Amino acid sequence: MTKHDPIYVLDANVLVQAHRRWYAFSFHPGFWDFLLIMHAQGRVVSIDRVRAEILAGDELETWVSNETPAAFFQTTATQEVVGHYAAMMQWVQGNGQFKPDAKAEFAGVADGWLAAYAKAHPDHVVVTHEEFSADAKKRVPLPNVCKQFGVPWIDTFAMLRALRARFVNQTFNNVI
Secondary structure, three states, X not given: XXXXXXXXXXOXXXXXXXXXXXXXXXXXXXXXXXXXXXXHOOOXXXXXXXXXXXXXXXXXXXXXXXXXXXXXXXXXOOHHHXXXXXXXXXXXXXXXXXXXXXXHHHHHXXXXXHHHHHHHOOOEEEEOXXXXXXXXXXXXXXXXXXXXXXXXXXXXXXXXHHOOOOOOOOOOOOOO
């Protein structure tokens, strides 16, 4: 890792959708191993609030509880992160574009904390499956907040390309 390599901060939807769709533990353990390797190399983290969102009593919770080191989920309880979060929440709450239910939902999930954490760490990039939507009203897309506050964001596949992930040499059990 060079001084300027970004550190990727994972949104809950990256982990949840990977678990439920593309990279289920039962047939693609390499994805999960890759995340841990990238974390060990200082390239991938998430935050404590994402951890709290994904503890749902399934295989993902088991992976989080048993496989991820404590440092994988970084604390948001710092003065700088809290300050950025407050500014972001003030912007969301004062923005007439978003409906009150969208603002309330945003205040209750990890997204604002994720953007604030990345803002407090300039070499960090938010990784999310959400997309920017200039016309959004019924929800506050994380990329909209990122754009407003100058926080870079990408999706999982762009992160995997940037990290040069290659999932090869998988064993094929029970193949007829």
